[in-house]
Amino acid sequence: MANPTTEDHSHIGIHDIDEETQRQISEKDMAPLPGSSIHRSSSRPQLDVSGAAIQGNFEEKDPTILLPNQSDDISHLALDIGGSLIKLIYFSRHADRQVDDRRKRRVKERLGVSNGNRRNFPILGGRLHFVKFETSNINECLDFIHSKQLHCGGIDSPRWPSDAPQSENAVIKATGGGAYKFADLFKERLGVSIEKEDEMNCLVAGANFLLKAIRHEAFTHMEGHKEFVQIDQNDLFPYLLVNIGSGVSMIKVDGDGKFQRVSGTNVGGGTYWGLGRLLTKCKSFDELLELSQRGDNRTIDMLVGDIYGGMDYSKIGLSASTIASSFGKTISENKELEDYKPEDISLSLLRMISYNIGQIAYLNALRFGLKRIFFGGFFIRGHAYTMDTISFAVHFWSKGEAQAMFLRHEGFLGALGAFMSYEKHGLDDLMVHQLVERFPMGAPYIGGNVHGPPLGDLNEKISWMEKFVRKGTEITAPVPMAPPATTGLGGFEVPSSKGVLRPDASKLNVGVLHLVPSLEVFPLLADPKTYEPNTIDLSDHGELEYWFTVLSEHLSDLVDKAVASEGGTDDAKRRGDAFARAFSAHLARLMEEPAAYGKLGLANLLELREECLREFHFFDAYRTIKQRENEASLAVLPDLLMELDSLTEDMRLLTLIEGVLAANIFDWGSRACVDLYHKGTIIEIYRMSRKKMQRPWRVDDFDAFKERMLGSGETKPQPHKRALLFVDNSGADIVLGMLPLARELLRRGTEVVLVANSLPALNDVTAMELPDIVAEAAKHCDILRGAAEAGGLLVDAMSNIQDGSKEDTPSVPLMVVENGCGSPCIDLRQVSSELAAAAIDADLVILEGMGRSLHTNYNAKFKCDALKLAMVKNQRLAAKLVKGNIYDCVCRYEPAS
Numbered sequence: 051m052a053n054p055t056t057e058d059h060s061h062i063g064i065h066d067i068d069e070e071t072q073r074q075i076s077e078k079d080m081a082p083l084p085g086s087s088i089h090r091s092s093s094r095p096q097l098d099v100s101g102a103a104i105q106g107n108f109e110e111k112d113p114t115i116l117l118p119n120q121s122d123d124i125s126h127l128a129l130d131i132g133g134s135l136i137k138l139i140y141f142s143r144h145a146d147r148q149v150d151d152r153r154k155r156r157v158k159e160r161l162g163v164s165n166g167n168r169r170n171f172p173i174l175g176g177r178l179h180f181v182k183f184e185t186s187n188i189n190e191c192l193d194f195i196h197s198k199q200l201h202c203g204g205i206d207s208p209r210w211p212s213d214a215p216q217s218e219n220a221v222i223k224a225t226g227g228g229a230y231k232f233a234d235l236f237k238e239r240l241g242v243s244i245e246k247e248d249e250m251n252c253l254v255a256g257a258n259f260l261l262k263a264i265r266h267e268a269f270t271h272m273e274g275h276k277e278f279v280q281i282d283q284n285d286l287f288p289y290l291l292v293n294i295g296s297g298v299s300m301i302k303v304d305g306d307g308k309f310q311r312v313s314g315t316n317v318g319g320g321t322y323w324g325l326g327r328l329l330t331k332c333k334s335f336d337e338l339l340e341l342s343q344r345g346d347n348r349t350i351d352m353l354v355g356d357i358y359g360g361m362d363y364s365k366i367g368l369s370a371s372t373i374a375s376s377f378g379k380t381i382s383e384n385k386e387l388e389d390y391k392p393e394d395i396s397l398s399l400l401r402m403i404s405y406n407i408g409q410i411a412y413l414n415a416l417r418f419g420l421k422r423i424f425f426g427g428f429f430i431r432g433h434a435y436t437m438d439t440i441s442f443a444v445h446f447w448s449k450g451e452a453q454a455m456f457l458r459h460e461g462f463l464g465a466l467g468a469f470m471s472y473e474k475h476g477l478d479d480l481m482v483h484q485l486v487e488r489f490p491m492g493a494p495y496i497g498g499n500v501h502g503p504p505l506g507d508l509n510e511k512i513s514w515m516e517k518f519v520r521k522g523t524e525i526t527a528p529v530p531m532a533p534p535a536t537t538g539l540g541g542f543e544v545p546s547s548k549g550v551l552r553p554d555a556s557k558l559n560v561g562v563l564h565l566v567p568s569l570e571v572f573p574l575l576a577d578p579k580t581y582e583p584n585t586i587d588l589s590d591h592g593e594l595e596y597w598f599t600v601l602s603e604h605l606s607d608l609v610d611k612a613v614a615s616e617g618g619t620d621d622a623k624r625r626g627d628a629f630a631r632a633f634s635a636h637l638a639r640l641m642e643e644p645a646a647y648g649k650l651g652l653a654n655l656l657e658l659r660e661e662c663l664r665e666f667h668f669f670d671a672y673r674t675i676k677q678r679e680n681e682a683s684l685a686v687l688p689d690l691l692m693e694l695d696s697l698t699e700d701m702r703l704l705t706l707i708e709g710v711l712a713a714n715i716f717d718w719g720s721r722a723c724v725d726l727y728h729k730g731t732i733i734e735i736y737r738m739s740r741k742k743m744q745r746p747w748r749v750d751d752f753d754a755f756k757e758r759m760l761g762s763g764e765t766k767p768q769p770h771k772r773a774l775l776f777v778d779n780s781g782a783d784i785v786l787g788m789l790p791l792a793r794e795l796l797r798r799g800t801e802v803v804l805v806a807n808s809l810p811a812l813n814d815v816t817a818m819e820l821p822d823i824v825a826e827a828a829k830h831c832d833i834l835r836g837a838a839e840a841g842g843l844l845v846d847a848m849s850n851i852q853d854g855s856k857e858d859t860p861s862v863p864l865m866v867v868e869n870g871c872g873s874p875c876i877d878l879r880q881v882s883s884e885l886a887a888a889a890i891d892a893d894l895v896i897l898e899g900m901g902r903s904l905h906t907n908y909n910a911k912f913k914c915d916a917l918k919l920a921m922v923k924n925q926r927l928a929a930k931l932v933k934g935n936i937y938d939c940v941c942r943y944e945p946a947s
């Protein structure tokens with residue numbers, strides 16, 4: 051057991067920010083924010099919507115919003131100008147923030163990480179944004195393009211000057227009828243020519259791209275239940291694409307660029323909105339759709355029961371509640387339009403049109419023997435009842451043979467296709483793992499109606515955010531979830547899928563797509579196809595509610611730390627406040643609609659929190675805490691190493707694993723642990739944690755691991771060639787837990803790669819910070835020093851130290867690579883190219899900490915030996931995952947599968 055003699059009396063708790071002070075901050079006190087000089091790794095771009103503004107009157111229901119993205123320097127746009135809506139997609143790339151990082155250079159040299167595939171991606175490292183406008187308000191769209199100067203750029207232009215003259219020769223790709231109709235207007239107002247792209251071509255290209263490249267794009271929607279569909283890229287074609295815009299197109303798709311428009315109908319989205327407007331006097335499409343949710347179509351529609359005296363016509367399979375004739379009841383009564391409720395009219399109309407489209411779609415699928423029908427177009431509007439109705443029609447008519455599926459980017463197929471028609475940008479070559487969808491910062495409130503002039507500085511952004519979030523929270527006050535109900539035999543009862551459409555609030559269920567061609571699938575996953583990072587499924591509402599509460603309760607403490615990390619200034623307080631409100635609003639939105647941006651796991655929530663912090667320029671909230679804990683732990687490291695060296699090989703291995711588990715208690719993300727930190731010093735808590743390490747642990751495969759490491763009896767196994775250690779927290783966790791374990795592996799001749807976060811998350815150690823920590827530790831340890839030198843970690847720092855002993859035994863190298871993320875969890879489908887390169891020769895993976903080995907990857911299978919080590923610092927997770935208690939430990943060893 052470690053018995054450190056150096057005492058550390060620094061309490062871990064940090065002083066609280068006075069809440070009253072925060073409350074007193076008024077807008078006029080706001081000081082401009084200093085420019086941030088903190089390095090941001092470019093491995094995962096930040097949330098995009100970095101500045102946003104409301105233009106005009108805040109009291110308007112649909113305020114005009116701006117998302118300026120000051121840091122982005124190149125843009126590229128494509129349009130789909132339809133009969134009802136203009137869909138705009140633009141690409142932005144922010145300035146390359148690569149710093150001269152010696153560690154990175156070394157790793158590249160050693161591991162031979164190539165930039166090979168980057169050449170194919172002129173639009174690497176950028177983001178795709180999705181925006182829509184009503185075609186009747188085309189001026190808003192022109193203003194938006196103008197204010198963001200989207201029309202002046204091209205992927206090959208190095209950078210635009212902010213006052214760039216309008217480019218005479220600029221060309222933008224556009225599809226849809228408006229590409230013809232408004233070509234002159236674009237020339238006149240923006241000085242650009244429109245290059246017209248065929249609409250069907252674009253729809254198909256867009257749909258194929260989405261189905262291949264976006265993980266949770268397609269889903270089924272039956273009786274209020276949404277389920278994402280795993281698309282097998284090799285078994286995608288043929289399918290029927292039904293695009294429900296103003297009118298409807300039905301396209302049989304046989305492959306990339308291989309398609310035929312086989313049918314269509316003039317009864318489409320325009321019909322619903324047009325007739326609905328005439329009949330109900332609604333002022334907007336969403337108002338009409340919302341009305342339908344409160345409607346009862348039995349007052350309007352003639353049902354089978356109306357004709358058959360309340361009875362079913364069972365002989366031909368029609369229940370009494372089946373609609374016999376849409377609007378049929380209105381002929382027999384002596385009533386005027388005013389005598390009917392607009393709600394009922396809207397619902398009848400919606401059902402009439404949805405059923406009709408579903409039926410025609412089915413008939414065309416039947417004509418060509420197609421089993422899968424994908425529905426797109428903005429008529430669907432993510433509206434649960436519309437989707438249920440279409441699904442019902444397809445299911446009913448095909449007797450379950452054909453399946454209706456919907457696309458999250460429903461309305462953007464054509465615009466995406468137009469975007470992809472730019473030559474040489476490589477978008478169509480991108481693969482699933484190179485796209486990261488991020489929660490769009492503004493979406494919970496504004497739903498994608500985005501325009502207005504750019505904001506001046508960060509200060510403006512924050513003051514805007516304060517108003518914006520206030521406004522947004524009013525709009526998006528959570529709607530209670532209706533318990534799932536059935537639409538009845540034939541789906542003919544009143545709508546059940548309520549609470550999903552919230553006018554003005556969530557017009558787009560799409561995030562911002564980050565294109566990161568440097569991301570790769572972790573090569574040691576046994577089966578990337580079936581790999582699911584999240585252990586906890588948040589589609590279980592109870593689970594979602596629990597984690598929602600945990601994150602909400604942690605928020606005020608996190609804000610305190612974040613504000614303190616920025617010096618506790620008034621600006622920091624304002625940003626902290628804006629962060630708290632924005633993050634809460636996101637959580638509220640996801641509570642209501644968990645699958646809004648694809649399947650939601652706990653890892654996404656934890657990442658969202660980090661992304662949100664960065665959005666408000668809190669780049670490392672736990673910086674001071676991490677430093678203090680590192681220092682305290684480094685001070686006792688020599689004693690620990692001495693003690694370890696006095697043990698037998700067997701005991702040493704056990705003590706090392708115990709040490710890793712015990713030191714994993716330093717986790718500022720766990721409520722229970724943070725409470726502990728107020729009760730003692732780092733070293734006291736570490737000692738207490740060590741003392742409590744009683745075997746067997748809750749999950750205890752130590753004996754199997756020991757056998758692989760040390761063998762049994764006479765046989766001495768070959769040491770592993772290379773171990774990847776996915777490290778977790780700073781302080782004791784890395785210094786007294788993982789580094790000594792790394793040292794043991796090195797001593798046994800195994801190369802060690804420490805895999806750490808690219809960006810800070812809670813108190814996790816980052817790849818940037820590790821070389822200094824290793825250098826400090828190496829001062830007291832020859833093994834670490836030799837290995838760190840061999841791994842190129844110490845070249846400058848240690849070159850002066852003379853030490854004859856290191857000449858005798860050439861060390862195996864110790865290296866550090868970044869993992870490609872900035873979250874407490876890790877999705878191994880999307881890791882840095884460094885890590886992927888390091889993995890090639892590795893035969894042991896050690897995942898440490900709750901985030902990386904429990905919340906994610908607990909069930910992950912690897913091609914090589916894998917060890918998962920964590921202390922479970924949450925009671926509910928302990929009960930659920932290991933049928934145990936808080937502070938129980940997991941040592942899960944799985945030999946190569």
Ligand SMILES: Nc1ncnc2c1ncn2[C@@H]1O[C@H](COP(=O)(O)OP(=O)(O)O)[C@@H](O)[C@H]1O
Pocket residue numbers: 131132133134135136184226294295296297318319320321322323335336426427428429430431461
């Ligand atoms: N805010 C909106 N304004 C008008 N129509 C909307 C709106 N949101 C959804 N819709 C529906 O979407 C349809 C347009 O879908 P879309 O795919 O954009 O087709 P188009 O290219 O013909 O404009 C409209 O006819 C209407 O049914």
Ligand SMILES: CC(C)(COP(=O)(O)O)[C@@H](O)C(=O)NCCC(=O)O
Pocket residue numbers: 600656714716717718719720721722778779812874898899900901902905920923924925
């Ligand atoms: C955020 C964390 C995953 C970090 O844990 P770690 O990976 O550092 O072991 C963990 O602290 C956590 O799940 N916290 C929330 C639960 C709680 O407060 O109990």
Ligand SMILES: [Mn+2]
Pocket residue numbers: 717778779812813814874899901
């Ligand atoms: Mn951690």
